[in-house]
Amino acid sequence: MALTAFLAMVRKDLRLFLSDRRAVIVAFAVPIFIGAFIGAITGGSTREGRPKVNVALADQDGGAVSQAIVDGARADDNLNVTVTSEADARDRVEKGAIAVGVIIPRGFGDGSTRALREQGGTRPELAIVYDPSRTIEVGLVQGVMTQHIMQAVARAAGVPRQQLPFGVSTAALTAKNAPYAGYNSYAHSFAGMGIQFLLFSALNLGIEMLVERERGLWSRLRSAPISRFTIVGGKIASMTIISLMTLLVSFGFAMIAFKVRIAGSLAGFLAVSIACSMMAAGFGLLIAALGNSPKTARGVSTLASLVMVMLGGAWVPTFVFPKWMQQVTLVVPVRWAVDGLDATTWRGLGLSSAVMPTVILLAFAALFTAISLARFRWEEA
Amino acid sequence: MLEVRNVRKSFGSLVAVDDVSFAVEPGKLTGLLGPNGAGKTTTVSMIAGLARPEKGSVLVSGKALSGDTDPLKRKIGLVPQDLALYDELSARDNLRYFGALYGLSGQALERAMHAALTLVGLADRAGDRVKTFSGGMKRRLNLAAGLLHDPEILLLDEPTVGVDPQSRNAIFDNLEELKRRGKALLYTTHYMEEVERLADRIVIIDHGKVVADDTLAGLYAGVTPGGAKSLESVFLTLTGRSLRD
Numbered sequence: 001m002a003l004t005a006f007l008a009m010v011r012k013d014l015r016l017f018l019s020d021r022r023a024v025i026v027a028f029a030v031p032i033f034i035g036a037f038i039g040a041i042t043g044g045s046t047r048e049g050r051p052k053v054n055v056a057l058a059d060q061d062g063g064a065v066s067q068a069i070v071d072g073a074r075a076d077d078n079l080n081v082t083v084t085s086e087a088d089a090r091d092r093v094e095k096g097a098i099a100v101g102v103i104i105p106r107g108f109g110d111g112s113t114r115a116l117r118e119q120g121g122t123r124p125e126l127a128i129v130y131d132p133s134r135t136i137e138v139g140l141v142q143g144v145m146t147q148h149i150m151q152a153v154a155r156a157a158g159v160p161r162q163q164l165p166f167g168v169s170t171a172a173l174t175a176k177n178a179p180y181a182g183y184n185s186y187a188h189s190f191a192g193m194g195i196q197f198l199l200f201s202a203l204n205l206g207i208e209m210l211v212e213r214e215r216g217l218w219s220r221l222r223s224a225p226i227s228r229f230t231i232v233g234g235k236i237a238s239m240t241i242i243s244l245m246t247l248l249v250s251f252g253f254a255m256i257a258f259k260v261r262i263a264g265s266l267a268g269f270l271a272v273s274i275a276c277s278m279m280a281a282g283f284g285l286l287i288a289a290l291g292n293s294p295k296t297a298r299g300v301s302t303l304a305s306l307v308m309v310m311l312g313g314a315w316v317p318t319f320v321f322p323k324w325m326q327q328v329t330l331v332v333p334v335r336w337a338v339d340g341l342d343a344t345t346w347r348g349l350g351l352s353s354a355v356m357p358t359v360i361l362l363a364f365a366a367l368f369t370a371i372s373l374a375r376f377r378w379e380e381a
Numbered sequence: 382m383l384e385v386r387n388v389r390k391s392f393g394s395l396v397a398v399d400d401v402s403f404a405v406e407p408g409k410l411t412g413l414l415g416p417n418g419a420g421k422t423t424t425v426s427m428i429a430g431l432a433r434p435e436k437g438s439v440l441v442s443g444k445a446l447s448g449d450t451d452p453l454k455r456k457i458g459l460v461p462q463d464l465a466l467y468d469e470l471s472a473r474d475n476l477r478y479f480g481a482l483y484g485l486s487g488q489a490l491e492r493a494m495h496a497a498l499t500l501v502g503l504a505d506r507a508g509d510r511v512k513t514f515s516g517g518m519k520r521r522l523n524l525a526a527g528l529l530h531d532p533e534i535l536l537l538d539e540p541t542v543g544v545d546p547q548s549r550n551a552i553f554d555n556l557e558e559l560k561r562r563g564k565a566l567l568y569t570t571h572y573m574e575e576v577e578r579l580a581d582r583i584v585i586i587d588h589g590k591v592v593a594d595d596t597l598a599g600l601y602a603g604v605t606p607g608g609a610k611s612l613e614s615v616f617l618t619l620t621g622r623s624l625r626d
Contacts, residue, residue, distance in 0.1 A: 008481030012467070012474075019469040141407040216463030220526065223429040224482035380431040 001331030002230045009037040009234030010241065010368030013205065017242050027201045027246045032253045035193035038315070039186035039258060052080040053137045056165025065109025065156045073102075079083035079144060093129050099137040102145055103127040112149065114157045183336070184346045186258035191341035192314030194250035195276060195334055198243040199305045202280035205239045206301065210294045219380050228378065236369065239281035240274070247273050264344040268354025272340035275361035279333050289372035313338045333364040382400040382407045383428065383457075383534045388437035390423050391528070397423040399589040405534065405582075410556065410566040410569035414573075416620050420589040421569045422462075424538050428567070429459045441534065455483055458532030462539040464519045465526070466492070468512035472503055472522050475511060476529055483530035497525035500555055517548025524555060534565045541575065553579060573612040585621045 017023055057073060059066050074081045082098075089101035103128060111124035126145065130138040154160075212218045221231065254260040262269045283305075294370025309315065311325075312334025318326050329335045340357030345350040383405040390398040398420040405411045415421045426432040428439050430446060438445040441453045466475050476494045480486075485493055498504040501521035511519060524540060541549045553575075556566060556579060570576060576583060576597075583600060585593040593600060597612065604615045 004484050004486050005482050008478050011476045016467060016469055216461035216465035219431055219461045220465045222431050222457060223459040224450060225450050226482060227450045380426055
């Protein structure tokens with residue numbers, strides 16, 4: 001009889017979830033939309049080439065040296081150069097349409113060639129203007145432009161080309177023997193949004209339990225000869241299934257539309273996903289146990305969810321956090337879920353990379369469930 | 382059939398139910414009356430297994446009810462005051478779920494659903510979502526959900542709140558039929574005329590204690606001898622006229 005009741009509880013929750021169009025849209029469509037948006041603005045896929053910095057370049061000099069500089073910049077893999085006037089370059093930067101503007105002033109070619117030959121005198125100035133909100137790009141542009149200017153000016157001055165006494169090789173490093181590995185910002189953004197909305201789904205189910213209590217449905221459930229274990233087990237099972245569906249639908253879409261691949265261990269990916277869904281189920285149960293009413297519980301639990309996903313690196317990767325914050329966020333379950341999914345998707349790591357996140361997420365699930373059981377109001381009067 | 386014996390329940394310093402005893406016999410309807418906060422709902426909750434008495438016991442067929450999974454709970458059906466139904470599900474899916482909570486499945490569940498829906502006159506609306514039902518139809522479905530597992534004892538907590546006279550009358554007919562089938566019915570309400578019409582015995586609770594337990598005729602004779610012959614006057618005589626809310 002316990003199994004019949006257990007299955008009926010799970011089936012009922014799934015039916016209710018799927019019959020609520022708003023819940024389905026929030027669970028499936030919204031994370032896809034936001035994940036796609038964040039993935040697009042944070043770089044796309046490295047397999048499609050590294051992102052370039054947009055630069056507006058104004059050549060007021062018009063000489064052979066400045067033309068060589070412009071040609072060098074245009075051919076550079078790091079830059080996407082638009083040659084324009086100074087006024088237009090400044091206007092674009094001011095309006096935030098472009099990160100960096102480079103202005104080669106009149107007489108720059110001759111002046112810099114003379115300064116190099118004579119090793120002194122007045123040096124002409126290259127003007128770089130930039131959007132103050134994008135300081136990272138300006139450093140890169142300055143370095144790249146210096147390289148091209150030195151090459152062009154040295155050639156014009158008849159100075160033998162200077163060779164660095166060392167070479168530099170760069171390689172984007174992901175797991176060996178993982179042919180699909182490679183950073184894909186969609187993999188991270190869909191993991192983050194999948195987890196965020198998986199938490200929202202569990203949160204809604206927790207609040208639904210409070211609604212059931214208000215509407216007498218809980219009384220009807222408790223008056224049946226069913227153990228507390230069956231009731232809690234049924235709720236955890238249905239919350240886990242719905243949360244897992246939310247995550248897998250998001251990822252499935254990302255795999256089809258954005259070439260996200262589980263480049264590492266599939267078993268590890270599934271283990272982290274299931275453990276994360278169980279953690280979310282425990283979170284939902286916690287809301288049902290601690291909440292006084294659906295209305296108050298919704299506000300507090302939404303805030304708690306957003307803090308967890310923000311600190312867990314679901315919106316932006318945790319490596320951009322200050323060092324101390326990176327340490328603090330280790331106590332946030334979402335951090336482990338994001339790390340686990342990153343490891344098994346674009347990093348292309350094996351099953352071992354999923355073990356720790358899975359164990360810790362299951363520990364959080366157990367902790368949330370234990371607190372819920374201790375605080376649950378079983379009696380109705 | 383159902384015997385409530387000296388039960389007590391308190392919440393902090395508030396004693397909600399104190400030494401309450403009464404019985405409900407098969408084929409009879411017992412009306413449980415009391416002002417707001419008198420202890421009716423707490424008493425019903427203890428009988429339904431939703432709350433555990435601190436003292437005393439609830440006996441079903443002579444055996445004490447104990448624990449969440451006690452099979453004796455199968456003999457009890459609860460019709461809560463709230464419309465304890467899922468609006469987004471059909472009537473059939475609601476009953477399928479509630480029946481499964483009592484271990485019903487397959488053909489037995491289908492037969493039980495058909496019988497319950499037929500009794501309350503909703504067999505032709507079985508596939509419709511509950512949110513499309515009127516208040517009276519929801520009340521009748523609420524009753525059907527409590528009857529599904531064919532309990533011997535039915536606890537009805539204000540089952541006619543907010544329904545029109547037609548639906549109320551239909552519910553009364555259902556209850557008369559259940560009495561004829563030998564069910565023991567415990568009925569709480571604030572509507573005195575309902576109890577006057579339906580009850581074989583009346584228990585009045587106030588401040589957590591039983592202040593009267595008799596037939597309607599017995600109450601008239603004992604409480605207001607020679608006075609007004611209405612249950613309301615008996616009730617007000619026993620519980621006073623001061624407001625309780």
